[in-house]
Amino acid sequence: MGSRHEISLVVNGEERRGTAPARTSLADFLRDTLGLTGTHLGCEQGVCGACTVLLDGAPVRSCIVLAVQAEEREVTTIEGVGGPDALSPVQEAFCETHALQCGYCTSGMVLAAQALLDADPDPSREAIDEALGGNICRCTGYVQIRAAVERAARTLAEEAVPHE
Amino acid sequence: MSESYRWVSRPGNIREDRRFVTGRGRYVADITPPGTLHVGLVTSPYAHARITGVDASEALALDGVVAVLTGAELAKDTDPLRQYLAVPEVQWRPLAVEETRYAGEWVAAVVAESRAVAEDGAELVSVDYEPLEAVLDPEVAAAPDAPLVHPAHGTNVMAHREFRWGEVDAAFEQAAGTSRVRCRWNRNSTVPIETFGVVASWDRTRDLLDVWASIQMPQFPDQLAHALRIPTNQVRVHFDVDVGGSYGVKRGIKHGVLTGYLSRMLGVPVKLIEDRTENMHGGDFHGPDRIFDVELAYTADGVFTGIRIDVIDDEGAYPGRSPLQLAKPIGAIVGPYRIGGVAYNATAVVTNKTGQVAVRGFGQSPTNYAIEAAVDAAARDLGVDRLELRRRNFIQPEEFPYRIPSGTEYDSGDYPAVLDKAEALADLAALEARRDEIRASGRLAGIGVATCLEPGGGNAIFENVMNPSNDKTTFPEGCRLRVDADGQVTAVIGISSAGQSHDTMVSTLVGEELGRDPRTIAVIRADSLTGMPSQSPVGSRMTIVLGQAIRGAADELKAKVAAIGAHNLGVSPDEVGYDGGEVFVRTDPDRRLGWREIAVIAHRKQHRMPPGIQPGLEVVHVAHTPRSGTLAAPDGTVQLYPCYSFEAHLVLAVIDPGTGRVELDRYFIAHDCGTVINPDVVRGMVYGGTAHGIGVALYEQFAFSPDGQPLTTSFMDYLLPSAHEVPDIADAEHCTPSPFTSLGQKGAGEAGYMGAPAAVAGAVNDALAARGAPPIHALPIKPSDVWSALRATEEQGEK
Numbered sequence: 001m002g003s004r005h006e007i008s009l010v011v012n013g014e015e016r017r018g019t020a021p022a023r024t025s026l027a028d029f030l031r032d033t034l035g036l037t038g039t040h041l042g043c044e045q046g047v048c049g050a051c052t053v054l055l056d057g058a059p060v061r062s063c064i065v066l067a068v069q070a071e072e073r074e075v076t077t078i079e080g081v082g083g084p085d086a087l088s089p090v091q092e093a094f095c096e097t098h099a100l101q102c103g104y105c106t107s108g109m110v111l112a113a114q115a116l117l118d119a120d121p122d123p124s125r126e127a128i129d130e131a132l133g134g135n136i137c138r139c140t141g142y143v144q145i146r147a148a149v150e151r152a153a154r155t156l157a158e159e160a161v162p163h164e
Numbered sequence: 165m166s167e168s169y170r171w172v173s174r175p176g177n178i179r180e181d182r183r184f185v186t187g188r189g190r191y192v193a194d195i196t197p198p199g200t201l202h203v204g205l206v207t208s209p210y211a212h213a214r215i216t217g218v219d220a221s222e223a224l225a226l227d228g229v230v231a232v233l234t235g236a237e238l239a240k241d242t243d244p245l246r247q248y249l250a251v252p253e254v255q256w257r258p259l260a261v262e263e264t265r266y267a268g269e270w271v272a273a274v275v276a277e278s279r280a281v282a283e284d285g286a287e288l289v290s291v292d293y294e295p296l297e298a299v300l301d302p303e304v305a306a307a308p309d310a311p312l313v314h315p316a317h318g319t320n321v322m323a324h325r326e327f328r329w330g331e332v333d334a335a336f337e338q339a340a341g342t343s344r345v346r347c348r349w350n351r352n353s354t355v356p357i358e359t360f361g362v363v364a365s366w367d368r369t370r371d372l373l374d375v376w377a378s379i380q381m382p383q384f385p386d387q388l389a390h391a392l393r394i395p396t397n398q399v400r401v402h403f404d405v406d407v408g409g410s411y412g413v414k415r416g417i418k419h420g421v422l423t424g425y426l427s428r429m430l431g432v433p434v435k436l437i438e439d440r441t442e443n444m445h446g447g448d449f450h451g452p453d454r455i456f457d458v459e460l461a462y463t464a465d466g467v468f469t470g471i472r473i474d475v476i477d478d479e480g481a482y483p484g485r486s487p488l489q490l491a492k493p494i495g496a497i498v499g500p501y502r503i504g505g506v507a508y509n510a511t512a513v514v515t516n517k518t519g520q521v522a523v524r525g526f527g528q529s530p531t532n533y534a535i536e537a538a539v540d541a542a543a544r545d546l547g548v549d550r551l552e553l554r555r556r557n558f559i560q561p562e563e564f565p566y567r568i569p570s571g572t573e574y575d576s577g578d579y580p581a582v583l584d585k586a587e588a589l590a591d592l593a594a595l596e597a598r599r600d601e602i603r604a605s606g607r608l609a610g611i612g613v614a615t616c617l618e619p620g621g622g623n624a625i626f627e628n629v630m631n632p633s634n635d636k637t638t639f640p641e642g643c644r645l646r647v648d649a650d651g652q653v654t655a656v657i658g659i660s661s662a663g664q665s666h667d668t669m670v671s672t673l674v675g676e677e678l679g680r681d682p683r684t685i686a687v688i689r690a691d692s693l694t695g696m697p698s699q700s701p702v703g704s705r706m707t708i709v710l711g712q713a714i715r716g717a718a719d720e721l722k723a724k725v726a727a728i729g730a731h732n733l734g735v736s737p738d739e740v741g742y743d744g745g746e747v748f749v750r751t752d753p754d755r756r757l758g759w760r761e762i763a764v765i766a767h768r769k770q771h772r773m774p775p776g777i778q779p780g781l782e783v784v785h786v787a788h789t790p791r792s793g794t795l796a797a798p799d800g801t802v803q804l805y806p807c808y809s810f811e812a813h814l815v816l817a818v819i820d821p822g823t824g825r826v827e828l829d830r831y832f833i834a835h836d837c838g839t840v841i842n843p844d845v846v847r848g849m850v851y852g853g854t855a856h857g858i859g860v861a862l863y864e865q866f867a868f869s870p871d872g873q874p875l876t877t878s879f880m881d882y883l884l885p886s887a888h889e890v891p892d893i894a895d896a897e898h899c900t901p902s903p904f905t906s907l908g909q910k911g912a913g914e915a916g917y918m919g920a921p922a923a924v925a926g927a928v929n930d931a932l933a934a935r936g937a938p939p940i941h942a943l944p945i946k947p948s949d950v951w952s953a954l955r956a957t958e959e960q961g962e963k
Binding site: 048095141 | 354439916
């Protein structure tokens with residue numbers, strides 16, 4: 001099983017600590033040690049993108065990042081994006097366009113979209129496909145997901161206009 | 165649309181979405197009762213081998229490993245899993261006994277304190293094998309001298325049925341011409357992003373097995389109980405578990421039996437979450453794997469007169485329910501076309517591959533692909549435009565209900581109007597101009613067409629068709645409606661959902677039926693012991709059959725409300741009307757009683773209740789599938805499903821001649837599923853099913869080496885379409901209501917997938933034809949296939 005390590009990191013703005021064997025993935029640490037089950041595991045091989053979280057603001061596949069690699073770093077999971085009473089513009093747009101069905105890939109998809117819009121507030125269609133291209137959705141065929149990202153970009157642009 | 169509804173057919177308000185976008189879904193992997201142990205699996209490295217010894221001592225010595233279970237030990241105390249054909253010698257068990265019959269088959273289970281340690285332990289279990297000859301090719305397997313997958317059964321052919329309906333001999337004898345295609349639908353599956361998982365917890369003080377599973381399967385609780393040899397009322401399956409995609413395949417009966425057994429043995433909850441490789445090769449979740457030989461007969465004018473379909477399906481090692489997927493297409497065996505004579509010869513064989521299970525459409529999409537390939541071949545042979553040939557042969561709107569030769573009556577449809585809609589949506593002239601421009605630029609381009617049916621309202625009569633000794637005809641759904649003393653409405657259903665937005669569907673339908681705002685209606689999942697009979701969301705059936713149960717429950721509830729209202733208004737029940745929950749005297753509408761007051765009377769005021777009426781406002785209605793209840797005739801004719809949705813696809817494919825890579829440039833669908841309950845949900849189904857069909861057409865295949873080793877064990881080699889591969893899809897909806905459902909609705913859960921493989925293949929073949937290359941009739945069409953076809957044509961030209 002190997003050595004156990006004390007890990008401290010910032011998750012969704014809060015300092016969190018836990019111990020885990022060195023081989024523990026960040027995804028397993030978030031789910032099993034911290035109880036953040038909004039991060040879902042689809043392939044555990046770094047391909048499907050379901051487990052995407054933000055590590056210091058950049059999207060990573062938490063199934064192939066070790067928990068110890070997140071030591072002293074900042075992690076954002078779906079729980080940190082927005083709760084049911086305070087949806088983020090991306091989450092709101094996903095609801096408005098029905099950009100999901102079973103919900104299993106949705107956490108990773110929302111975070112990938114969030115990372116895109118953080119970096120590129122007005123993404124082209126190609127940029128959207130590029131940002132979401134590593135996140136597999138088996139339910140939707142992506143049509144309503146693309147629409148959600150475009151809609152969220154519009155909302156964010158409107159919010160960014162300074163009020164008189 | 166003739167009816168107007170208050171809430172039905174309105175977009176938005178999908179109540180599940182808020183939960184999922186915040187990561188608050190509750191999937192089986194999220195459920196870990198205190199004290200849970202975890203399962204790791206030892207799997208067979210051979211496609212066919214005799215197990216000569218299992219040594220678990222090293223695994224048991226590992227810190228954290230609690231137990232190791234072998235197939236022989238499990239078999240002593242359990243019964244084999246259910247077979248739907250009469251094949252008693254074929255024994256399907258969670259862990260292999262004596263022989264393994266495919267690479268990846270489970271041989272032993274290791275139970276440990278964590279999933280990681282269980283996997284470590286599985287690596288330490290030493291199994292001795294004596295390799296046996298394997299058979300991989302279904303046509304070889306069907307031959308008399310083939311190595312046998314189940315020697316006790318005596319043959320690899322599990323079922324062979326020959327059907328002839330209508331004037332098929334005359335059709336072929338008198339045909340002006342026929343077109344024939346041999347098509348290969350290679351092995352693929354739905355491969356949900358969530359693997360299968362199950363938690364089982366045996367309570368020995370109450371004799372109750374609690375099960376939480378990622379399940380979409382009829383009779384799962386019963387089959388668990390039977391295999392575990394415990395009474396059916398000692399298994400409680402919880403349906404308030406979110407299923408992370410299924411599309412038919414989430415039927416982990418062997419997973420359930422294994423964990424249920426281990427939990428009883430160890431006295432603690434036991435959890436099994438497949439990893440991706442186990443899901444792709446050990447779960448028995450593969451889909452249809454078929455070779456078709458189709459011949460279409462027609463007159464000199466291109467009017468279809470007969471069709472012959474020979475199909476052989478490779479079930480993998482354990483047939484289970486999968487051979488029944490050869491029978492469902494009998495209900496739409498002529499597609500949307502008027503064809504008077506049909507010969508259908510279906511053969512199910514076993515090979516040394518992973519077992520097959522129900523996949524989206526239950527065999528219909530492969531058959532649609534074969535029919536459409538034959539129609540395209542006829543268009544080529546006759547030199548007739550593909551759309552024109554389809555229009556010439558469509559069943560016409562005034563002919564419904566229309567009985568096809570195999571006995572099923574299509575309920576309703578307007579195929580010419582839907583194809584017109586697709587053509588208008590695509591702006592076909594512009595699409596053709598774009599195709600020609602692309603061709604002029606040096607790339608290949610082609611337009612694909614498919615027009616096909618989605619049977620909806622699934623029943624299980626195909627069990628009887630493939631196995632006449634099985635006389636099951638009942639396949640119901642139920643709904644409980646309860647109104648509490650405050651007048652709040654709760655709808656209780658007994659199923660789990662895998663993305664179909666059932667909470668939205670149920671609240672919308674209950675709201676519409678009762679005239680109450682759907683946003684105020686709670687939807688709750690009962691478990692298998694407190695719920696109503698249900699067969700789960702298979703066969704595009706929930707809006708139809710559950711819709712019928714909701715109609716029945718609402719009618720009964722409204723009758724009770726009216727009786728209480730009438731009694732308190734001093735009139736007889738036939739003198740009152742019902743309006744959004746209020747009861748009024750028809751001749752004097754100002755005399756009325758409110759919903760809330762009636763609810764209070766029903767719960768608390770016996771002195772104001774009419775005699776003979778039970779207190780409370782609670783009803784349960786269990787509905788049959790519409791149009792079911794009749795066994796198949798000896799010639800196989802039968803009313804299969806009650807409702808037939810229709811879809812027309814037009815797609816433009818562009819091919820790089822250097823690499824053979826296919827890119828889909830434009831995609832259009834017109835779709836008719838009758839009355840739409842929620843347009844956003846239906847569109848999502850159409851888009852998603854189409855994307856799934858694109859995967860089948862171009863990317864997805866479970867491939868095996870000649871000795872039966874799986875070559876596709878991750879998403880790096882089994883390719884699911886990403887946003888890069890799925891173009892924007894434009895969908896136009898048409899509504900031809902079904903006369904047999906509560907509001908005219910039909911099925912939609914398999915939409916898009918029904919026609920996309922045929923349409924995409926047709927587009928590639930149209931592109932190849934323009935270069936003089938022959939059509940490709942095997943899916944998926946890989947770049948190497950396209951490249952080879954082009955290369956062969958070039959070489960031909962050079963000679």
